[in-house]
Every structure is written in structure tokens, then in C-alpha cells.
Amino acid sequence: MNKKTGIFSKIYIFIIMAFFYIPIIYTVIFSFNSSKSLTHFEGFSLQWYDKMFNDATMMQAVFYTIIIAVLATVISTVVGTITAIGLSKSNKIVKAVVEQINSLPIMNPEIVTAIGLLMLFSTLAVKKGFMTMLLAHIMFCIPYVILSIMPKLRSLDPNLADAALDLGATPWQALIKVIVPQIMPGIVSGALIAFTMSFDDFVISYFVTGNGVNNISIMVYTMSKRINPSINAISTIIILIITVVLIVINVIPVIKERKFKKGRN
Amino acid sequence: MRQFRSMAYPYIIWIAAMIVVPMLMIFMYAFTVKGNDVTTFRFTIENFGKFFSDAIFIEVLKRSLFIAVITTIICVLLGYPAAYIIAQTEGKTKMFLILLITLPMWINMLVRTYAWMGILQDDGILNSILSIFGLDVKLLHTSFAVILGMVYNFIPFMILQIHTSLSKMDKSLIEAASDLGANKLQCFLRVTLPLSLPGVISGITLVFLPAVSSFFIPKLLGGGQFVLIGNVIESQFLTAGNWNFGSAISLIMAVIIMISMYITKKVDKVENGERGIFN
Structure with missing residues (x-):
């Protein structure tokens, strides 16, 4: 903090941060508790980690969460990028309508999207489980990818692609070698948002899944009805x-900058 | 570059099937009753009548709105000073504080809500502290626990939105105001606050919407008896199997959200019109 911020500001920020982090620290501490209690710490033990790794349903939930997040991220990033480029060249009306419909899953409460998909899948008699969950995740991830790429495409000089074509590039080459590298930051942030949205999703997954296919959120929800410190163990991980990951992402640019400065001196 | 246009076509088919059709299904089910199929399709508002004529559902609706409004107000009152203080800092301190605010948002919401269950237990840490002062209160499975859980989960959105609008503000405006004789309070009320209102408004949207539709926070922290509108929708679809009634309730919820957003935007305009410095 600099000189301008007074003692009250410091105390206030400290209280807010304590509010944010006490539950997180609490979870971590109680994951090492030797008893089943969530309120009294009775000694250090790794038994809940052991139980967690030997719990088939928990491990399966972790597996499904990761596999669906990876697949949904890859598919929605590719489709979202292709669509965004296509939209940027489409006429105004098509673009406006698609952008409007695209933003519906973001604007709507999750539960509304969830029941819509539930009714769609049930009506089409799609077997609820892995496939429905993956389709639903792709459905709510693509809008975020498109939204993070569109601004980059808007600021792109339209003459760049034309120049590439004039210089003898095929449309495909112009796309891959000129347009995509220019919008890369948008694609990367879109993919990151997609991954976290998929990884953390509860409401939509809860409604469209079935046949024992659970992700971590659904597992925590169903297990929390009874006291189960294994949840603390998986939460801690x-x-x-x-x-x-967040510290690395935030520290790497700082280190790079420092090295760059040293190199120049 | 017209050859790239066709690249958007597959997604147009996809959104028609995955976004438009489900929305139409919600409307269709909301305005029909069970047993209808394409041949006996009959338009009715029976489902809405059932909701508004039942005192229990009206009670649930009132409670949901009350919880959501209180959550939003607390988020503004606690979040604004935090955003304001962070906006005053610079460089690494600012980066660090923003990182501290965003970090919990990356952790699964269920996990973060579950953490409060242990803290709020009857023999939990919070009650042990309160008992030192001779207080013995039930915390878990109360409105307090639900509001606490919602504030905890949603306040980062509020802080970040307000912080963004405060950071974008031209600092020289405050200098100009104080040069012209305004004191600190006047500077804040006449310059900073009106200019940060757009951030407050988008923060309110980001808090109110999930708060009014949430169903796992009341279930985890409010207990099985604590029913909000999201829980009613959940039970209509997953236990009762009444899609028609469930769809109607979610439409009622969507309309309520739209009305509140409209009012919020209107208030914003009026405030800016009366006190803003640019309109």
C-alpha cells in the first residue's frame, strides 16, 4: 500500500480478505483432521486423502470432470473461433441475430438453460450421461469463446487478409497464417474461460446427467448431505x-519483464 | 473475404437446436398442461394460476426476492469500499489484491459453499467464538447462513465491476473538483460516485441474477426446509416430474429478473440525469 491509503483502509481490506480466505483455510486444515468432525481438530492424519484416492465414485467424478472440461474446451474453442471469423464477414442482420441468440445462455439464469436442455434431451430420448453432459458443456462454453474473440476480430485490419490473398495465399493460408495469429490472445482467453466454466459447472450438469455420470460439483452436492471429510481432501487438492497455477500465471510476466530489463542494462 | 462467411453456418444450426428449441420448449410447456401432444395442443394459463393462487408459492417467491435483494445490498455496501481502496493502490499491490480477490472465484462454488457448513455448525468455530461473549445462536440452516453464503460467492463480481469503473475514471476530474473548492466528501459524492455507477449497476446485475435463481446455496446452508424459487423449479423437474408447472415457474422467475434489470437501468439513468456531470 502507498502512503495515501490510511490505517482504516488497510484494516478494511484485511477483514474482507479474511472473509474470503477463512473458509478456504478451514477446508485445508480440516482435510488433515484425524477424526470425522468438521468442528474439532483432533490431530494430524492423512486418512481422508487415503479414503479419497480409494473411493471409486470420487475418482470417477474427478475423471469425468477433467475429460469433459478438456473435450468441451477443445471443441468449443475450435467451433467458436471458426464461427467468430465467419460472423465477422457475415452481413449485419445475420451477425446481430446470431450474437443475440449466442448471448442467451450467458444472460439467462443457469437453471433456465438447464431445464431447457433437460427437456430437449429427454424429448429426443437421448440417453442421459456422458454424451448429454458433454453436449451441454459445449453449448454453454462456445458463447464465451465467441465473445472473447469478436473484439479482436473487430480491431483487425480487414486489408490484412486481402493483402495475403493478393500476394497469392489461398483463403486457407490467409486464415491460418494471417487471421488466426492476430486473434490468438482472444482465442487463448476464450479457451481459458471455457475450461473454468466447464470445470466448475454444477447446475447444468446436475440437470442433464444420469446413469451415475457425475462431476466433482455434483459429487460434493450429493455427498454434503452427510459429513464426509474426504470432500475437504479433494477440495484442498x-x-x-x-x-x-494462478501464481505462476501472474508471476511469469513479472520475471520475464525483469529479465528483459536486466538484458537491456 | 466473403468465402469465410459459410464458416458461421454450422453454428447457426447448432444454436437453433441447442438454444432456440429448448427456449421454445419452455414456453410451450409453460402454456400447456400435462397430457398434451401435438394433436391436442391447447393453450392455457392454468400453470401460472396455480402458482399465484397458492400461498406457499407466493411465500417462496417473496422469500427468494427478499434474500436476493438483501444479498445485493450487502454486496454493494461491503464491495464498494473494498473496490475504492483497491483502486487507490498502484502497481504490484494492486495486482496482488486483485489476484487475492479473483483466486477464490476459480475454486468450485460447491466447494466454497461446503466450507461454510463446517464453520456454521452448532458446535463450529463461529459459535465457539460467539459463546465467549455469552451468545449461543443457531447459524446453520437459517436465512443468515443462506445470505452469508450468497454474499461470499457473489461479492467478488461486485468488487471487480466497481473497481473496473473506478480505474477507468479520469483522475484529473477529482483534482479539478478540489481545485474548484470541493472538499473530499463533495468530490466523492459529486464526481467519483456518479462516475462509478455503471460499475455498480453491472455489479448488481451479476449478483442479483445468480442470487435469485440459486438453488444449491439454500439447500446446503439453509437445509432441506429452506425453499427458494430455484428449489421449487428443481423439484418440479427432478422429483415431481411436472415439466409444465416447472417451466411456468422458470418463466415467472425470468420475467422478475427482467423487470428488476429494467428498474435498475432506469434508476441509473435518473441518477445520472440529475446528478451526473456529463448528461
């Missing part, structure tokens, strides 16, 4: 991975 998720918290650890996210913290490390």
Missing part, C-alpha cells in the same frame, strides 16, 4: 492446484 483443487485449491492447491488453482493457487499454484
Whole structure:
């Protein structure tokens, strides 16, 4: 904090941060509890981690969460990129209508999207499970990918692709070598949003899944009805991975900058 | 570059099937009753009548709105000062504080809500602290727990939105105001606050919408008896199997959300019209 921020500001920020982090620290501490209690810490133990790794339903939920997040991210990033480029060249009315419908899953409460998909899949008699969950995840991920790519395409010089074509590039080459590299930052952030949306989803997955196919969110929801400290163990692992990834993402640019400065001196 | 146009076509078919058709199905089911098929299709508002004539459902609706409004107000009151303080910091401190605010958002919402269950238990840490002061209150399975859970999950959105609009603000405007003789409070009320209202408004949208439709926070922290409108929709679809009534309730919820968004935007315009410096 700089000189301008007073003592009250510091205390206030500290309280807000405590509010944010106490539940997280609490989860981590109680994942090492030797008893089943969620309220009294009775000694250090790794038994809940052991139980977690030996629990088939938990491991299966982790597996489904990761596989669906990866597939949904790859598919929605590819489809979203292709669509965004197509839309940027489409006429105004098509573009406006598609953008409007595209934003519906983002604007609507999740539960509305969820019941719509539930009714669609049931009416078409699609077997509920892995496929329905994957389709639903692709459905709500693509809008975010398109939304993060469109601004990059708008700021793109339309003459660039024309120049590539004039210089003898095929449309495919113009696309891959000129347009895609220019919008790469948008594609990457779209993919990141898609992955986290899919990884964290509960409401939509809960409504469209079936036949024992669960993700981590659904598992926590069904297990939380009874006290189960294994949930704390799996939560701690998720918290650890996210913290490390976010710190690395935020620290790498700083280190790079420092090296760059040193190199110049 | 017209040859690229056709690249959007597959997605147009996809959204027709995956977004438009489900929306139409919600409308169709909401305005028909069970047993209808294409041949006996009969338009009715029976489902809506059933909802508004039942005192229990009206109670649920009122409770959902009350919880969502209180959550939103608390998020504004607690979030604004936090965003304001963060906006005053610079460089690494700012980056670090923003990272601290965003980090919990990346952690699964179910996991974060579950964490509160242990803290709020009758013999939990919060009650142990309160008992030092001679207080013994039931925390888990109350409205307090539900509101706490919602504020906890949704306040980062509020802080980030307000922070963005405060950061975009031209600092020289405040200097100009104080040069012209305004004191600190006047600077804040006449310059900073009106200019940050768009951030507050989008923050309100991002908090109110999930708060009014949430169904796992009331279930986890409010207990089985604590029913909000999201829980009614859930049970209509997953236990009762009454798609018609469930669809009608979700339409009622969607309309309520649209009305509140409209009012919020209107209030924003009026405020800016009266006190803003640019309109």
C-alpha cells in the first residue's frame, strides 16, 4: 500500500480478505483432521486423502470432470473461433441475430438453460450421461469463446487478409497464417474461460446427467448431505492446484519483464 | 473475404437446436398442461394460476426476492469500499489484491459453499467464538447462513465491476473538483460516485441474477426446509416430474429478473440525469 491509503483502509481490506480466505483455510486444515468432525481438530492424519484416492465414485467424478472440461474446451474453442471469423464477414442482420441468440445462455439464469436442455434431451430420448453432459458443456462454453474473440476480430485490419490473398495465399493460408495469429490472445482467453466454466459447472450438469455420470460439483452436492471429510481432501487438492497455477500465471510476466530489463542494462 | 462467411453456418444450426428449441420448449410447456401432444395442443394459463393462487408459492417467491435483494445490498455496501481502496493502490499491490480477490472465484462454488457448513455448525468455530461473549445462536440452516453464503460467492463480481469503473475514471476530474473548492466528501459524492455507477449497476446485475435463481446455496446452508424459487423449479423437474408447472415457474422467475434489470437501468439513468456531470 502507498502512503495515501490510511490505517482504516488497510484494516478494511484485511477483514474482507479474511472473509474470503477463512473458509478456504478451514477446508485445508480440516482435510488433515484425524477424526470425522468438521468442528474439532483432533490431530494430524492423512486418512481422508487415503479414503479419497480409494473411493471409486470420487475418482470417477474427478475423471469425468477433467475429460469433459478438456473435450468441451477443445471443441468449443475450435467451433467458436471458426464461427467468430465467419460472423465477422457475415452481413449485419445475420451477425446481430446470431450474437443475440449466442448471448442467451450467458444472460439467462443457469437453471433456465438447464431445464431447457433437460427437456430437449429427454424429448429426443437421448440417453442421459456422458454424451448429454458433454453436449451441454459445449453449448454453454462456445458463447464465451465467441465473445472473447469478436473484439479482436473487430480491431483487425480487414486489408490484412486481402493483402495475403493478393500476394497469392489461398483463403486457407490467409486464415491460418494471417487471421488466426492476430486473434490468438482472444482465442487463448476464450479457451481459458471455457475450461473454468466447464470445470466448475454444477447446475447444468446436475440437470442433464444420469446413469451415475457425475462431476466433482455434483459429487460434493450429493455427498454434503452427510459429513464426509474426504470432500475437504479433494477440495484442498483443487485449491492447491488453482493457487499454484494462478501464481505462476501472474508471476511469469513479472520475471520475464525483469529479465528483459536486466538484458537491456 | 466473403468465402469465410459459410464458416458461421454450422453454428447457426447448432444454436437453433441447442438454444432456440429448448427456449421454445419452455414456453410451450409453460402454456400447456400435462397430457398434451401435438394433436391436442391447447393453450392455457392454468400453470401460472396455480402458482399465484397458492400461498406457499407466493411465500417462496417473496422469500427468494427478499434474500436476493438483501444479498445485493450487502454486496454493494461491503464491495464498494473494498473496490475504492483497491483502486487507490498502484502497481504490484494492486495486482496482488486483485489476484487475492479473483483466486477464490476459480475454486468450485460447491466447494466454497461446503466450507461454510463446517464453520456454521452448532458446535463450529463461529459459535465457539460467539459463546465467549455469552451468545449461543443457531447459524446453520437459517436465512443468515443462506445470505452469508450468497454474499461470499457473489461479492467478488461486485468488487471487480466497481473497481473496473473506478480505474477507468479520469483522475484529473477529482483534482479539478478540489481545485474548484470541493472538499473530499463533495468530490466523492459529486464526481467519483456518479462516475462509478455503471460499475455498480453491472455489479448488481451479476449478483442479483445468480442470487435469485440459486438453488444449491439454500439447500446446503439453509437445509432441506429452506425453499427458494430455484428449489421449487428443481423439484418440479427432478422429483415431481411436472415439466409444465416447472417451466411456468422458470418463466415467472425470468420475467422478475427482467423487470428488476429494467428498474435498475432506469434508476441509473435518473441518477445520472440529475446528478451526473456529463448528461
